[in-house]
Amino acid sequence: MESLTGTTTDQAPANPAATDDMLATQPVGYWCGLTHTAVTRHLRDAMARVDVTQPQYWVLNRVNGGPEAPTREEVVAQLTHLADGPHEIARAVDQLLHREWLRIGDGQRLHLTGSGEAARVRLRELATEVRAVVHQGISDEEYVAALKVLRRMVANVEGAGAPGHPF
Numbered sequence: 001m002e003s004l005t006g007t008t009t010d011q012a013p014a015n016p017a018a019t020d021d022m023l024a025t026q027p028v029g030y031w032c033g034l035t036h037t038a039v040t041r042h043l044r045d046a047m048a049r050v051d052v053t054q055p056q057y058w059v060l061n062r063v064n065g066g067p068e069a070p071t072r073e074e075v076v077a078q079l080t081h082l083a084d085g086p087h088e089i090a091r092a093v094d095q096l097l098h099r100e101w102l103r104i105g106d107g108q109r110l111h112l113t114g115s116g117e118a119a120r121v122r123l124r125e126l127a128t129e130v131r132a133v134v135h136q137g138i139s140d141e142e143y144v145a146a147l148k149v150l151r152r153m154v155a156n157v158e159g160a161g162a163p164g165h166p167f
Contacts, residue, residue, distance in 0.1 A: 028153060043130050052123060055083055055092040060112065060120040063102060069109035 012022065014030035044054050058079050063070060070078070072093050079089045093110070096102040101116030112120065135143060 028150075032150070039134055042134065043127065046126055046130050047123070050122070050126065052119070053092060053095075055079070055088050056096055057120075057123045057127070058082060059089065059092045059096055060101065060116060060123065063110045063112055064117070064120055069105065069111050071108050072104075072110060075110060 009024050011027060012018075012025035014027050015022065016034070018026050040054070047054055047057065059075055062075050062079060072090070075093060076089045080086060083089050093102065096116065097104070099115075100113055101119050102110050103113050105111050
C-alpha cells in the first residue's frame with residue numbers, strides 16, 4: 001500500500017514499555033484501548049464510592065440536557081451505544097426512578113427531581129475532579145492536539161469496507 005505522507009513507519013507489536021523513540025511504531029488501537037480501560041475504571045471507581053454508576057450519570061445529563069424532556073425510549077435509544085450492554089441504560093433509568101432522582105411526567109417524559117438535579121451537579125463536580133487527575137501534566141493544547149490526531153485517524157478510516165476502501 002502506498003503511503004499517504006510519503007514515508008512509511010513499520011507497525012511494531014504493542015509494547016507498554018516502549019520508549020519515546022519507539023512510540024511512532026506503536027499501534028494506536030492498543031494505546032486507545034488501554035487509555036479507555038484505565039480512565040473508565042478510574043471514573044467508575046470514583047462514582048462507585050458515592051453509589052452511582054456512569055450510565056446513571058449519562059441518564060441524568062441526558063434528561064437535563066435537551067430543549068424538551070425525553071421519554072424513556074428516547075434516552076435508551078440515545079445512550080445505549082455508550083453502554084456495556086443493550087439493557088444497561090433502561091436499568092439505569094429504573095434505578096434513578098426508584099431513587100426518586102427522576103420522575104415521569106406528562107407524555108411519559110422523564111424529568112429530574114430536585115434531588116436528581118442535586119446529584120447531577122455533585123456528579124459533575126466529581127467528574128471534573130477525575131478529569132483533573134487524568135489530565136495532570138497535560139496542557140489543554142496537548143490535549144486538543146491529541147484529540148485532533150484521533151479525530152483525523154477516525155476520518156481516515158471512516159470509509160473502511162466501502163468500495164475502493166478494502167481495509
